[in-house]
Every structure is written in C-alpha cells, then in structure tokens.
Amino acid sequence: MTALNRKLLREIWHLKGQMISIALVVATGIMSVITMRGSYETLVEAQQSYYRDTRFADIWISLVRAPEAMRENLESIPGVETADTRVTFLATLDFDEPGVPALGRFVSIPETGRPGLNNLLISRGRYIAAGVSDEVILSENFAEARALNPGDELHAIINGRARALRIVGIATSPEHTYAVPPGSLYPEDRRYGVMWMNREVLGPA
Amino acid sequence: MYEPALQHQSAPTVLSTRDLCKVYKMGEMEVQALRNVDVDLKEGELTVLLGASGSGKSTLLNILGGLDVPSSGTVSYLNTNLAEFTNHQLTDYRRLHVGFVFQFYNLISSLTARENVALVSEIAANPMTPEEALELVGLTNRLDHFPAQLSGGEQQRVAIARAVAKRPQVLLCDEPTGALDSKTGKLVLSVINEINQTLGTTTAIITHNAAIAGLGDAVIHMSSGQIAEKTRNAVRSDIESIEW
Numbered sequence: 001m002t003a004l005n006r007k008l009l010r011e012i013w014h015l016k017g018q019m020i021s022i023a024l025v026v027a028t029g030i031m032s033v034i035t036m037r038g039s040y041e042t043l044v045e046a047q048q049s050y051y052r053d054t055r056f057a058d059i060w061i062s063l064v065r066a067p068e069a070m071r072e073n074l075e076s077i078p079g080v081e082t083a084d085t086r087v088t089f090l091a092t093l094d095f096d097e098p099g100v101p102a103l104g105r106f107v108s109i110p111e112t113g114r115p116g117l118n119n120l121l122i123s124r125g126r127y128i129a130a131g132v133s134d135e136v137i138l139s140e141n142f143a144e145a146r147a148l149n150p151g152d153e154l155h156a157i158i159n160g161r162a163r164a165l166r167i168v169g170i171a172t173s174p175e176h177t178y179a180v181p182p183g184s185l186y187p188e189d190r191r192y193g194v195m196w197m198n199r200e201v202l203g204p205a
Numbered sequence: 206m207y208e209p210a211l212q213h214q215s216a217p218t219v220l221s222t223r224d225l226c227k228v229y230k231m232g233e234m235e236v237q238a239l240r241n242v243d244v245d246l247k248e249g250e251l252t253v254l255l256g257a258s259g260s261g262k263s264t265l266l267n268i269l270g271g272l273d274v275p276s277s278g279t280v281s282y283l284n285t286n287l288a289e290f291t292n293h294q295l296t297d298y299r300r301l302h303v304g305f306v307f308q309f310y311n312l313i314s315s316l317t318a319r320e321n322v323a324l325v326s327e328i329a330a331n332p333m334t335p336e337e338a339l340e341l342v343g344l345t346n347r348l349d350h351f352p353a354q355l356s357g358g359e360q361q362r363v364a365i366a367r368a369v370a371k372r373p374q375v376l377l378c379d380e381p382t383g384a385l386d387s388k389t390g391k392l393v394l395s396v397i398n399e400i401n402q403t404l405g406t407t408t409a410i411i412t413h414n415a416a417i418a419g420l421g422d423a424v425i426h427m428s429s430g431q432i433a434e435k436t437r438n439a440v441r442s443d444i445e446s447i448e449w
C-alpha cells in the first residue's frame with residue numbers, strides 16, 4: 001500500500017465518528033428515496049389498476065335532452081372505444097335540519113348489468129334491483145358523514161316532488177373520488193353526495 | 206559588494222540567475238521582491254544566503270526550486286531556462302531534481318517517519334529506500350515514530366531525509382534551523398553538511414544567522430531584494446566552532 005493510501009485510511013480512522021455520521025445520513029437519505037419511490041410507484045399502480053378495473057372514462061360531454069341514438073354516433077368517432085350515456089342532475093336532499101340544505105348529484109345507472117364506463121365499487125350493501133324505482137346507492141363519504149347505511153331511508157326533492165328513497169348500497173366511483181359541491185373548492189361530505197339510481201326512474205325526471 | 210575575483214571558477218554551475226526580478230502586485234501597489242539578481246550555485250557547493258526578513262531570500266529560493274516563477278530575467282538549471290517551463294515541466298523538475306527543507310518541517314502527522322520519506326521515494330526516479338535516507342540523518346531507531354513522537358530536531362532530520370531520498374541535484378533549505386535551539390540546530394546543520402559532502406548535493410541554505418555563513422563555500426548577502434555582497438570562504442568552518 002502506498003504512503004498516500006495509508007495516510008487516507010489513517011485519517012478516515014481518526015475521523016471515524018464523522019465518517020459514520022455521514023454514512024448514516026447518506027444511508028438514511030437513500031432509504032428515504034427508495035421508500036418514497038416505492039410508495040409512489042405503488043400508489044400510481046393502485047390508481048391505474050383502480051381506473052382500469054372501473055373503466056374510468058377519458059372524456060365527458062354534457063348534452064341537454066339528447067336522444068339515446070346519439071350514442072351510436074359517438075362510438076363511430078375514430079379513437080372512441082366505448083361510449084356510455086346517463087342522466088344526471090342536482091337535487092335537494094331533505095334532512096329536516098336548519099341551515100344550508102344538502103345537495104345530491106343524481107346519476108343514472110342501468111338496472112341490469114353495470115355501467116359501461118365509470119363502474120361502481122360497492123363497499124356495502126348491493127347493486128339496485130331491476131324494476132324497483134326507489135332504490136338508491138350512496139357515495140361512501142356522504143354516507144359516512146351522515147351515518148347512513150343500507151336499509152335507511154333518504155328523502156329528496158326531485159323536480160319539486162318529495163320522494164322517499166331506500167338506500168340499498170354504499171359505493172365509490174373513480175368519477176367522484178373528490179366530490180366537490182357546485183361553487184365550492186373543497187369536498188363538503190355532509191352537504192354534498194352522489195346518488196346512483198335506476199335509469200328508468202331518473203330518465204323521465 | 207560583488208567581487209569577481211572571488212568567484213569560484215572550477216566547478217560547473219548547476220543553477221544560475223541573471224537579471225532576475227520578481228514583482229508582487231497587491232491591488233494597485235507593486236512590491237519589488239527581487240531586483241536584478243545574479244547568482245550561481247556551483248556543483249557540490251554549499252551556498253549560504255544571508256539577509257534580514259523581507260530581503261528576498263525565500264523568494265529567490267522559491268524561484269530556484271520551481272515553486273514560483275520570476276517576473277523577468279532567467280533561471281538556468283543545467284543550461285535550461287526554468288522561466289520558460291510549463292507547469293508540468295516545473296512539477297517534473299521539483300519531483301526529480303530538487304529537494305526542499307522548510308523551517309517548519311511540513312511532515313504529514315498521520316504518517317510515520319519511514320512513511321513520510323516513502324511519499325517521495327515512491328514517486329522519484331532513482332530513490333534511496335526510506336531506511337537508507339533515514340540512516341543518513343541518524344534516525345534508524347525512529348523509523349516507525351509519528352512526527353508528534355519526535356523532537357523538533359528529529360522532525361527536521363526526517364524532513365531532510367525526505368528531501369534527499371530522491372537523490373536530488375539540488376537541496377534547498379529555507380531557514381532549516383529557524384525553529385530549533387542552538388544545539389539541535391547544529392545537529393541539523395551537520396546532517397545537511399554531511400549530505401552535501403558525502404553525496405555531493407549542491408546545497409543552498411537560507412538563514413538570517415550570520416554565524417552560519419562560515420559553513421558555506423559561498424555566501425550571498427541579500428538586502429531589499431538585491432545582492433548586497435558575495436563572498437567565498439577559502440575554508441569551510443567546523444560546525445562545532447559556530448557560535449549561535
């Protein structure tokens with residue numbers, strides 16, 4: 001070993017306290033980066049997997065009183081793999097409490113099968129039954145904020161008419177992961193929720 | 206003053222300067238460290254450079270040793286002009302041909318005496334072994350001691366061993382006894398003297414101790430960056446006769 005290498009090794013040995021500290025800081029930094037990178041990749045993979053499994057849509061188009069026949073036109077556009085249609089509107093929810101009323105975003109779902117896009121993940125209860133007009137599925141955050149469960153009843157003012165709805169399921173949707181009421185910047189889970197109901201019921205509304 | 210009649214003519218010149226000037230610029234101010242200096246170091250001779258602090262001795266030695274470059278004039282080493290050397294050539298010159306001894310030893314504290322000398326012998330072309338070099342300075346029994354375990358005189362002798370291990374043509378000593386008491390200083394001078402006489406290494410010693418002048422073949426007195434006087438000793442003094 002050359003004298004210069006001996007010098008280097010001896011001086012490192014004399015500074016072993018600092019060297020160990022530096023090594024630990026570097027090791028901690030590397031571990032943090034690896035851990036954060038791993039978490040990030042896992043989260044991205046989970047997100048992609050969730051979007052893939054629920055067939056999260058890429059594009060939304062709002063139309064007023066569009067005929068169902070439009071769907072075929074939409075699917076014929078080059079690059080469009082699948083198109084789905086639904087009826088959606090805001091309605092006041094009647095909780096018999098003072099203050100600003102709660103709002104529900106009603107979204108139609110087919111009574112047989114599942115939505116072609118933006119499918120629901122039912123966390124509790126079940127999907128709506130065919131031919132039953134008062135069944136509703138609630139978004140999970142709203143249900144938790146209001147302590148509502150499958151089997152409970154919910155009152156909504158739809159087109160000026162009070163309707164009693166029976167909660168049959170609690171679900172999440174990739175479309176409403178971050179449910180923000182109209183005119184607000186942040187989610188208000190006690191005041192705003194998403195309700196999925198039979199297309200045949202909401203369609204005429 | 207310079208007396209040509211006293212110039213030693215027989216030995217060939219190893220290092221010489223002609224019209225050597227060195228100017229340091231400090232902002233707008235210029236400090237003339239050397240003014241038209243002409244010196245000759247003859248082969249195998251011991252030259253003593255005498256002068257007060259600030260007289261330009263160290264500047265001259267640094268230029269002779271390739272540690273600094275002149276502002277003007279020539280520095281010839283065996284008929285090659287150091288003033289025209291590139292940095293790379295100057296590095297080779299210092300590495301292969303010049304040994305330095307400094308006032309404060311400049312030993313590496315984390316290396317033993319043997320390893321301090323090995324630093325040089327590992328990169329020189331035809332070196333002595335560290336053990337041989339340390340034997341020359343009488344430190345055979347201190348090979349594996351660290352600088353902190355050695356006295357000032359012993360440290361300076363290790364520095365001398367390190368300087369001569371490469372078998373340099375020229376040994377340049379800048380105040381080698383400046384940090385030592387008289388007894389230890391004499392011991393260090395005797396080692397330098399012996400190396401000069403046994404190895405025939407051309408040697409220059411800077412000092413402001415006039416008593417050391419008798420030790421050299423040639424004595425150069427410097428003042429304000431100029432050569433004030435050059436003398437030669439017909440007979441070199443015995444070290445023991447030197448009064449501090």
